[in-house]
Amino acid sequence: NSELDPVFCELDPVFCELDPVFCELDPVFSELDPVFCDLDPVFCDLDPVFCELERIGCIQNGDFTLKSGAKSSHYFDMRLLISQPMLLSQIGDMIYYMLGDVDLICAIPHGGMPVAAYISTKYNIPLIFIRDKVKEYGSQKQIEGVFKSSDKCVLIDDVMTSGGSIMDAYNIIRDKVNVVGACVIMDRLETSTEMPIPVRHVFTKNDYIQYQKK
Numbered sequence: 364n365s366e367l368d369p370v371f372c373e374l375d376p377v378f379c380e381l382d383p384v385f386c387e388l389d390p391v392f393s394e395l396d397p398v399f400c401d402l403d404p405v406f407c408d409l410d411p412v413f414c415e416l417e418r419i420g421c422i423q424n425g426d427f428t429l430k431s432g433a434k435s436s437h438y439f440d441m442r443l444l445i446s447q448p449m450l451l452s453q454i455g456d457m458i459y460y461m462l463g464d465v466d467l468i469c470a471i472p473h474g475g476m477p478v479a480a481y482i483s484t485k486y487n488i489p490l491i492f493i494r495d496k497v498k499e500y501g502s503q504k505q506i507e508g509v510f511k512s513s514d515k516c517v518l519i520d521d522v523m524t525s526g527g528s529i530m531d532a533y534n535i536i537r538d539k540v541n542v543v544g545a546c547v548i549m550d551r552l553e554t555s556t557e558m559p560i561p562v563r564h565v566f567t568k569n570d571y572i573q574y575q576k577k
Contacts, residue, residue: 409566413574415450419443422571429524433553437568441521441548445477454565455481458519458546461563465543466514467491471532474521478548482519491516491540493532510540518545523562526554533559 416422420443427438444451455478462468462482467489470479476492483490491508510516518532529545536542542560549571550564 409570410574410577412450412453412566413571415447419447419450437571439522439549439551439568442474442477444521444548451477452481452485454478454548455485457565458482458548459486461546462488462517463544464515465517467508467510467516467540469493469516469518469532469536469540469542471518471520471528475519475547478521479519491536493535506536506539512538512540514540515543516540517543518560520545520547522549522551523547523564524551524553526556526558526562529558529560529562530556 413422421439421441423438423440424436425438427435429435429438444454458478459482465488468479468482468491470476470490470492472492472495479490479492482488489509491506491510494505494507516536518529520528520532523529523545529547533542533545537559544560545558545562546564547562548565550562550567552567552569
């Protein structure tokens with residue numbers, strides 16, 4: 364098997380550490396120094412991330428009506444990341460380093476599913492997810508996956524606006540697991556009530572506004 368390792372490395376970068384190669388091939392990711400990301404996502408330069416998110420349509424500028432009914436000049440649609448695996452993995456890595464000591468993560472569908480699935484498989488962290496409603500057939504479950512009440516769990520979502528989705532998920536599973544926090548890709552900073560758990564983010568709407576001013 365040891366003689367085959369170089370072959371696998373040449374055939375598929377998954378089998379070897381080729382991060383520097385990817386950084387050289389794509390300038391978008393070259394500015395995301397993995398050393399600084401490993402230490403703290405705050406040290407990562409978010410400018411290339413914003414640039415790429417704009418390019419693929421995850422961030423749009425114009426006149427929009429949000430789910431809450433509020434008007435906004437920015438629209439953040441992180442669901443499009445499912446079609447950009449390199450960028451999804453970069454953002455997933457940044458969220459992973461925010462998790463701390465956890466036993467499992469819980470994806471809030473549908474926006475939180477892709478990045479949570481990446482984190483789970485990349486870092487071997489068990490994953491559960493919450494259905495929109497209880498199944499009306501079979502086991503009639505609303506929470507899919509294996510868990511126990513002592514498990515320290517972090518909720519994962521894509522965008523937080525009012526915080527309603529995180530609150531709904533928290534209320535569903537707070538008696539099932541030990542919910543210690545939540546992580547989102549983007550926080551619009553528009554929550555009107557205090558959250559019962561700490562919520563961490565990769566970036567905020569204000570971060571993006573500052574990027575636009577450069």
